[in-house]
Amino acid sequence: MSSTTTHIVDDDPAVRDALQWLLQSRGVSSRTWESASDFLAFARRDLCGCLLLDVRMPGMSGIELFDRLRALRCRLPVIFLTGHGDVPMAVQALKDGAFDFIEKPYDDNALVDKVLAAIVQDTKRSARDDSMLLMEQKLSQLTQREQDVMQRILAGKLNKVIADELGIAMRTVEVHRSRIFEKMKVRSAVELSQMLNLLADKSES
Amino acid sequence: MASSTPSSPGERISRWRWRWLWILPRLAFILFVGGVALLLWTSDRADKEERHATLISDILWLEQNLRFHLTRNEELLGRIDQAHTANAAAFESYAHTLFGYESGLRQLIWLSTDGTVRLAHPAAMDPSLVGDAGEAVPSRQSFGLARSLAKPVYSKAYPYFTNDWQFEVHVPVSREGRIVGVAVGVYRIRDLLSDSVPWWLAERYRISVIGDSGKVLGTRSKVESTVTEEGYQVAFDPPGWGLALHAVPYHAPRPLASLLLSGSLVILAIIVLWSLWILRRHVLRRQAVEEQLRQEHAFRKAMEDSLDTGMRARNLDGEIIYVNPAFCRMVGWSAAELIGRRPPMPYWADDYLDETRALHDSVLAGEGPGEGFELKLKRRNGETIDVLIHEAPLIDARGRHSGWMGSMVDITERKQAEERARQQQDRLQSTARLVAMGEMASSIAHELNQPLAAISSYCTGAANLLRSDTPAAEVLPALDKAVEQARRAGQVIRRVYGLARHSEDRFELIRLEERIDDALALMEVDIRQNGIRVVLDFQARPLVEGDPVLLEQALFNLFRNAVESMRDTAPDQRQIGITLTCADRYALLTIADRGCGIAANVADKLFDPLFTTKTEGMGMGLAICRSVVENHRGRLSFEPNPGGGTVFRILLPMASQ
Numbered sequence: 001m002s003s004t005t006t007h008i009v010d011d012d013p014a015v016r017d018a019l020q021w022l023l024q025s026r027g028v029s030s031r032t033w034e035s036a037s038d039f040l041a042f043a044r045r046d047l048c049g050c051l052l053l054d055v056r057m058p059g060m061s062g063i064e065l066f067d068r069l070r071a072l073r074c075r076l077p078v079i080f081l082t083g084h085g086d087v088p089m090a091v092q093a094l095k096d097g098a099f100d101f102i103e104k105p106y107d108d109n110a111l112v113d114k115v116l117a118a119i120v121q122d123t124k125r126s127a128r129d130d131s132m133l134l135m136e137q138k139l140s141q142l143t144q145r146e147q148d149v150m151q152r153i154l155a156g157k158l159n160k161v162i163a164d165e166l167g168i169a170m171r172t173v174e175v176h177r178s179r180i181f182e183k184m185k186v187r188s189a190v191e192l193s194q195m196l197n198l199l200a201d202k203s204e205s
Numbered sequence: 206m207a208s209s210t211p212s213s214p215g216e217r218i219s220r221w222r223w224r225w226l227w228i229l230p231r232l233a234f235i236l237f238v239g240g241v242a243l244l245l246w247t248s249d250r251a252d253k254e255e256r257h258a259t260l261i262s263d264i265l266w267l268e269q270n271l272r273f274h275l276t277r278n279e280e281l282l283g284r285i286d287q288a289h290t291a292n293a294a295a296f297e298s299y300a301h302t303l304f305g306y307e308s309g310l311r312q313l314i315w316l317s318t319d320g321t322v323r324l325a326h327p328a329a330m331d332p333s334l335v336g337d338a339g340e341a342v343p344s345r346q347s348f349g350l351a352r353s354l355a356k357p358v359y360s361k362a363y364p365y366f367t368n369d370w371q372f373e374v375h376v377p378v379s380r381e382g383r384i385v386g387v388a389v390g391v392y393r394i395r396d397l398l399s400d401s402v403p404w405w406l407a408e409r410y411r412i413s414v415i416g417d418s419g420k421v422l423g424t425r426s427k428v429e430s431t432v433t434e435e436g437y438q439v440a441f442d443p444p445g446w447g448l449a450l451h452a453v454p455y456h457a458p459r460p461l462a463s464l465l466l467s468g469s470l471v472i473l474a475i476i477v478l479w480s481l482w483i484l485r486r487h488v489l490r491r492q493a494v495e496e497q498l499r500q501e502h503a504f505r506k507a508m509e510d511s512l513d514t515g516m517r518a519r520n521l522d523g524e525i526i527y528v529n530p531a532f533c534r535m536v537g538w539s540a541a542e543l544i545g546r547r548p549p550m551p552y553w554a555d556d557y558l559d560e561t562r563a564l565h566d567s568v569l570a571g572e573g574p575g576e577g578f579e580l581k582l583k584r585r586n587g588e589t590i591d592v593l594i595h596e597a598p599l600i601d602a603r604g605r606h607s608g609w610m611g612s613m614v615d616i617t618e619r620k621q622a623e624e625r626a627r628q629q630q631d632r633l634q635s636t637a638r639l640v641a642m643g644e645m646a647s648s649i650a651h652e653l654n655q656p657l658a659a660i661s662s663y664c665t666g667a668a669n670l671l672r673s674d675t676p677a678a679e680v681l682p683a684l685d686k687a688v689e690q691a692r693r694a695g696q697v698i699r700r701v702y703g704l705a706r707h708s709e710d711r712f713e714l715i716r717l718e719e720r721i722d723d724a725l726a727l728m729e730v731d732i733r734q735n736g737i738r739v740v741l742d743f744q745a746r747p748l749v750e751g752d753p754v755l756l757e758q759a760l761f762n763l764f765r766n767a768v769e770s771m772r773d774t775a776p777d778q779r780q781i782g783i784t785l786t787c788a789d790r791y792a793l794l795t796i797a798d799r800g801c802g803i804a805a806n807v808a809d810k811l812f813d814p815l816f817t818t819k820t821e822g823m824g825m826g827l828a829i830c831r832s833v834v835e836n837h838r839g840r841l842s843f844e845p846n847p848g849g850g851t852v853f854r855i856l857l858p859m860a861s862q
Contacts, residue, residue: 012655014690018662021683025669056651083651104654108665 004049004119006030009039009065010081011057019052026112028119036060043074048126050099050118051078052111055086066093075125077118081106135195141183149176153189154196230481234474241470248463256454260437263406264452268439271450274401275374275443278308279357282376282388290315290386293324300326303390309397311371314389320348323386343373343389351375351387359444362394362422370394370414370422372444392444394423410436410452417447515592515613518599523548523569526608535592535615537585554583556776568596568609579616591620624734652697656690663687712750714860717785717792718743720753724760731768737779745785747792748860751837759833762826763796763853769819770800770851778849791839791856799850803843811843 006028010016016032023030030052033039037060039051051069055062066078077099082090090101099118102111142150145166152162159177163170186192281303289299300313315324322343347360352375360373376388394414402412402425413424415438436453509516515532519525528543536543536552543550553561561580567573577595584590592613599608663683670680725732725739732739749756764781771779782797803811810816812831827841834841839857846852 012659014659014686014693015655015662017686018659018666018683018690021686022662022666022669025666025673083647083654104658105661106658108662109669 004029004123005047006050006052006115006119007039007047007076008032008052009034009036009057009062010052010054011035012054015054022108023112023115026109026116028112028115036062036065040065040068043069043072043076045072045074046126047074047076048122049076050115050122051076052115053078053080055080055082055089063089063093066096066098070097075122075129077122079111079114079118132198135184135198138184142180146176146180146183149173150180150192153177153180154193227485234477234481237477238474241467241474245463245467245470252463257437260410260452260454263410264412264437264439264450267402267406267412267452268441268450271397271401271441272443274309274397277306278303278310278390279374279376281306281308282313282374282390283357283378285315285378285386285388286380290324293326296324297326307400308390309392309400310390311393311396312389312391314343314391316343316348316375316387316389318352318384318386320345320387343375343391347373347375348387348389351377352384355379355384359446361446362416362444362448365393368395370416372446374444398423398425408455410454413451413453414441415449415451421451422448513614515615517543517611517613518608519569519611520608521569521606523565525550532613535584535590535613536582552582552584554581554589557581568611571598590615590617592616627730649697649701653694656694656697659690660687660694663690712752714748715751715753715756716746717749717756717794717857718746720757720760721783721785721794724757724764727761728764728768731765732781735768735771735779736776737768737771737781740780740782742782742784745787745792747785747787749792749837749857750860751857752833755833756837759830759855760796762830763855766826767796767798767800767851767853770798770802773801774799774849787859790859792859794855794857795852796855797846797850797852799846799848802845802849803851808843812841 006023008016008019008023008030010019010032011034013034016034020030020032033042036053036057040060053062053065060068062080066080069076069078078093079099080086080090080093080101082101082103087101087103090098090103094101099121100114102114148166149162152165157165159170159173163173166173181187181192184192184195186195285299289295296313296315303310303313313326314322317323344360347358351358355377357374357376360375362370362372365371371391371393374390374392376390377384378386378388398412398414406412407425411424411426411429414422416422436451438449438451441448441450509529510531512529512531515535516527516529517525517532518527525543525546528540530540533540533543538551548562548565549558557580564573564578564580573596577593579591579593582590582592593616594611594613596609596611598606599610601607663686667680667683667687670683671677721741767781778799780799782795784793784795784797786793807818812827816828817826831841834855834857837857839855841853841855843851843853
């Protein structure tokens with residue numbers, strides 16, 4: 001759970017400095033990196049905020065960095081800064097999940113607006129990620145038998161049927177059921193189902 | 206080839222005829238020899254018959270002659286009278302008279318009527334002789350017969366000595382109707398023959414008298430005949446008594462003419478045979494040579510026909526005397542139509558008639574280009590073809606220079622391919638230039654973009670802060686930084702300028718005409734391919750100061766524009782006129798073409814960068830030209846060329862001496 005920071009990766013120090021100044025003027029805190037590899041060395045999964053990334057840089061290009069970050073499952077929203085000739089590349093990056101791209105020369109306040117939008121989105125994502133993490137932790141507390149029972153509860157089966165299928169006593173099923181509800185911090189099977197559906201959606205996306 | 210197939214009808218007929226050609230003289234020869242043999246045989250036969258007839262007539266003549274002899278002797282004997290018989294001397298003289306007539310008589314005896322010997326000459330009677338004959342001499346029987354008949358009577362022949370035979374004639378002599386005695390003449394057969402057979406007869410035949418038993422009683426000569434053929438005989442009467450005259454020819458004389466004839470015929474036949482054989486051998490050898498020649502000819506013809514290279518021979522007057530099929534295929538005229546043609550040839554291209562004629566004349570004069578030359582020709586259907594021609598003197602079998610042999614290769618496709626490749630190359634080059642320019646422009650844009658973006662960000666940020674009432678002192682550093690970035694952008698711009706403008710320290714003294722020549726050399730291929738005449742008129746040779754490479758590039762661009770503007774101009778109109786003059790302190794160079802000219806609506810934009818009227822142009826050529834010329838403190842302008850086309854004028858300050 002880190003605070004939101006905007007990372008600026010550009011090989012031109014003047015551009016880096018000007019962008020930082022610009023963001024600062026709107027109250028956005030930022031950090032600058034002079035090369036893609038520098039940022040890659042720093043990048044972690046749980047970064048939150050936004051990444052302003054120049055497409056054309058000596059050494060590792062912006063696109064390459066983007067691909068590497070995705071491989072690291074770092075979900076930081078990326079805004080590409082592109083020159084005239086790089087638009088097709090940026091469009092492809094957009095399709096691959098970049099947040100946006102902005103073509104140089106750009107309207108500076110529009111750029112800041114986009115950065116802010118990205119930060120908002122990322123904050124939401126980050127919160128969701130946190131709840132997911134929590135749920136996964138809860139799930140991991142269940143024993144194997146409890147998981148078996150939970151599967152069948154979610155399938156809408158009665159305790160009696162579950163007891164028959166697993167070859168255990170009905171009383172035992174009820175114990176498992178109450179333990180599951182307790183561990184997952186839910187009050188009903190419906191609540192449990194909603195919670196797990198959310199998880200399934202998330203892991204699919 | 207058809208001639209090598211044995212079953213071709215013409216070949217069969219000629220073989221058949223060939224066989225007859227040989228059978229006929231043989232047949233004729235055999236008939237000739239047979240005819241000659243028949244002729245010789247018949248003539249020989251006729252000869253023999255004739256000789257036989259001669260023999261018969263000769264022997265009949267001889268018999269006649271002998272009969273005449275004997276008859277005459279009978280008469281002489283009958284004329285004996287008293288005076289002759291009076292005494293022995295008279296009798297002897299009469300006997301000599303008788304013997305002197307070559308009568309063949311050898312003894313004369315006078316018998317009285319009673320048969321007693323009164324007188325005899327020669328008188329002596331050899332008793333042994335009588336004994337030999339076995340009868341009395343003279344013969345009693347004959348005497349008796351003669352006296353009683355009162356007619357001459359011949360006795361039988363009787364041997365005299367071992368080899369000689371005699372016979373007698375008893376002639377009764379009467380006086381006044383009364384027989385007074387009998388005169389007896391004794392003939393010796395051998396003497397009779399030698400007396401009465403003439404030499405010419407004796408020479409030809411062996412004449413002999415044969416008795417009735419076939420015994421030879423006397424011959425004219427002792428020489429035996431060598432001839433095997435039988436002779437001929439006639440009865441010898443008188444004396445009769447079975448005697449016969451027999452004649453055998455000594456030799457069968459072949460007539461010399463017939464011998465010569467047959468001999469010469471045989472020799473002639475041999476000569477004919479020999480000459481026939483010689484002729485046959487000659488003809489066979491000739492045939493073999495002919496066959497060899499035909500094969501050689503067929504081989505050469507096949508070679509010529511299968512060549513892809515056109516071959517054309519001309520005599521010294523330029524008249525076509527030979528073309529091969531490849532040549533005919535190339536120009537589309539048949540050999541029959543081409544052979545005997547004189548220039549101008551039907552396949553000469555109309556647009557290049559003068560050039561072709563000049564080349565033709567130079568080849569005939571022996572001054573043609575040795576390494577071959579390219580030429581445009583016209584096919585019969587009007588298509589133009591490019592050919593590569595090599596001409597070489599034609600030397601005939603006697604080593605005499607009799608004309609010119611030309612080989613011709615169709616290089617139309619090669620030329621087209623070359624042209625295509627060149628255009629492709631041009632396109633590639635222009636694309637490469639475009640790409641390079643794009644790259645450069647993009648890199649300049651990027652370099653400019655960076656400071657501009659930074660300035661923009663600083664300013665926006667500053668504005669943001671100022672709007673939120675931040676103290677100006679806090680904003681100031683950003684503005685300073687923005688100014689710094691603006692300076693940076695200015696440096697980029699200056700660098701680009703520096704790139705475009707060559708520094709002046711490369712300037713050197715330049716001879717304009719040399720630069721013109723070099724630029725024309727670069728364009729030479731295009732100029733030649735488009736058939737453009739270049740007219741140079743250098744009235745002055747001014748020196749200018751400048752960058753030779755840049756000036757040459759500018760000239761090259763102008764020349765290329767001139768060439769390309771004349772694509773649609775008639776070939777005989779294509780001309781570039783280049784003049785070089787001096788005016789005041791300026792050198793004036795004009796380049797006049799006969800191209801499409803410059804439209805009025807285009808004229809204003811002509812020197813703008815990236816403006817072009819060409820589909821593949823970049824619009825940099827004239828812009829570079831002007832930039833270069835102005836860089837040399839000169840001026841580039843253009844005006845329409847009177848009579849079509851455009852004139853570009855370059856004014857350059859002359860180098861101060």
